[in-house]
Amino acid sequence: MHPEIMRAWRVRTPGPMRTQPLEFVNTDVTEPATGELLIAVRACGVCRTDLHVSEGDLPVHRQHVTPGHEVVGEVVAVGPDCGPGFAIGDRVGVAWLRHTCRSCRFCRSGQENLCPQSTYTGWDADGGYAEFVTAPAAFVHRLPGGYTDTELAPLLCAGIIGYRSLLRADLPPGGRLGIYGFGGSAHLTAQVALAQGAEVHVMTRGARARDLALALGVASVQGASDHPPVKLDAAILFAPVGDLVLPALEALDRGGTLAIAGIHLSDIPVLNYQRHLFQERQVRSVTSNTRADARDFLAFAGRHHMEVTSPIYPLDQADRALGDLSSGHIAGAAVLVV
Numbered sequence: 001m002h003p004e005i006m007r008a009w010r011v012r013t014p015g016p017m018r019t020q021p022l023e024f025v026n027t028d029v030t031e032p033a034t035g036e037l038l039i040a041v042r043a044c045g046v047c048r049t050d051l052h053v054s055e056g057d058l059p060v061h062r063q064h065v066t067p068g069h070e071v072v073g074e075v076v077a078v079g080p081d082c083g084p085g086f087a088i089g090d091r092v093g094v095a096w097l098r099h100t101c102r103s104c105r106f107c108r109s110g111q112e113n114l115c116p117q118s119t120y121t122g123w124d125a126d127g128g129y130a131e132f133v134t135a136p137a138a139f140v141h142r143l144p145g146g147y148t149d150t151e152l153a154p155l156l157c158a159g160i161i162g163y164r165s166l167l168r169a170d171l172p173p174g175g176r177l178g179i180y181g182f183g184g185s186a187h188l189t190a191q192v193a194l195a196q197g198a199e200v201h202v203m204t205r206g207a208r209a210r211d212l213a214l215a216l217g218v219a220s221v222q223g224a225s226d227h228p229p230v231k232l233d234a235a236i237l238f239a240p241v242g243d244l245v246l247p248a249l250e251a252l253d254r255g256g257t258l259a260i261a262g263i264h265l266s267d268i269p270v271l272n273y274q275r276h277l278f279q280e281r282q283v284r285s286v287t288s289n290t291r292a293d294a295r296d297f298l299a300f301a302g303r304h305h306m307e308v309t310s311p312i313y314p315l316d317q318a319d320r321a322l323g324d325l326s327s328g329h330i331a332g333a334a335v336l337v338v
Contacts, residue, residue, distance in 0.1 A: 002038065002076045004029055008130030009318050010064045014056030017323040021054050022067075024316060029132045032079030036134045037086055039094060044128035045070025045153035046313070046321045046334040047184065048240065049096070049263055053123055054322055057264045061124045067318075068128030068336070069096040069121035070156040071135075072149045082137040093141040093298075094133060095156045096120050097288050113164075113288040120288070129318050131338055141294055144302030151308040154184050154333035155301055156294075161261060162189030162236075163297035164289045169234035169259040171198060178202075178232040180224065180248050181239030182209040183325075184333025185261060188306055189236065190216055192297075195304045201228040203247075204239075208331040212309060227251055236261055242268040249276040249283070259284045310335045 005026050012023045032038040050067040052058045071094035075086050086092065100107050100115035107115050121127045121135065143152055162185040171177050174197050179186050182204035190200050194217055202213040202221045210221040220229050225244060231253035237244055240262045246269055248258050260283065271277060309332025313321040321334045 002029060002040065002132065006131035007315065008066050008126070010066050011054050012064065014054060014060060016055055017051075017319070017326045020319065021056075022319045022322070030126075030134050032077050032134050034080045035082055035136050035138065036079040037075050037082065037092070037137050037140055038077035038079070039071065039073035039092060039133050039135060040076045041071055041073045041128050041131055041133055041338045043072045043149040043153040043338070044068040044336045045157060045184070046318070046325060046336060047157050048325065049157070050122060050129075051322050051325055052264045055326070058123065062126075065123060066126035066130050067122040068130070069094065070153045070158065071121070071128035071133055072143065072152045072156070073128075073133070076132070086137055086140065091143055093143050093152065093156045094121055094128060094135045095139070095141060095160060095289075095294055096122075097291065098125055098139055099136055110290065110292070113290050118288065129315070129336065131315070139291065141298060144298055146302070146305055147308070150310045150312055150335045150337060153335045154188065154308055154310060155298065155306070158184035158333050159188045159301065159306070160289050160294045160297050161185055161286065163192060163300070164293045165189060165236045165259045165261040165286045166192060167293075168257075168284045168286050169236050170257045171234040173197065175199070175233035176201065176230055178228055178235035178248065178251055180204070180235065180237045180244050181241075182206070182213050183238060183330070186236070186238040187212055187216065187309060187332055190218055191304075191306050192300065194218070201230070201232065203228065206328055206331065212331050216307065232256055235259070238262065240265050242266040245269075245283070246271065246276060249281055252281045254279040254281070256281050257284060258282070259286055261286050308333065312337055
């Protein structure tokens, strides 16, 4: 049996973290609907998208939503018609993509991340900054062994979206990859690229982030808008700073691709065609992920153990964790523990 009341954070009024947009409340535990699981949260990653939801960079999809979409937990109840896939006691993960229609042309072609009816954990439905969360069983993930709960949580968005960004960047085998910004997602993506034989160069502002990048084995680190020491075959922009699109494009070699990983980006300055785009350089956005991306990445993480840098905060300090993320005081990927 699970309790009827739980502790949870919710967005009271979106705004800068200094305005205290979140409130910590006692609320009812929702029973799982048809096709859903009820999951006791053990850990939940603190993602920059949670910050965008809390501060109002993203439009409100659900009033007073509970953020959080990097959930590791235990199944405590199974709703009707869930099928045989999960049982009470299973350790599972809940990620950003919560639902798709599974019938539109994007879903039918393997591009469910572009489904016009897609919904998202911690934006359209309550997420994991709580003691319990419900999720559709069809979008719940099996997790690799060999990791603690706090190590697994960042893999469920920071890891997955970084993996898709790497695919979108179209990095050739043994190529040179530039990474702009070095937070939760970037420090995992760098490890995937290094394991695949890439030469990785990091551009980021924080001294702790630069130290972490060097400790992981990247070839060079420099300031956020500095030029890397070599021309790049591909680059990924993780920092939500449109100004960095220009130096990232200038750093690309002929035919190089820049993938922009974030769901939110400040305005991009005017591009100069000759300096930034000519010679078949290109820019690609990254929109969510497919479940296939998630399965492939989590399988990769099972084969290649990843070093997950996870500053830990108790659940009741989620607002402090988001504030630290906003001010650039977190190296790696912060995690809430319940």
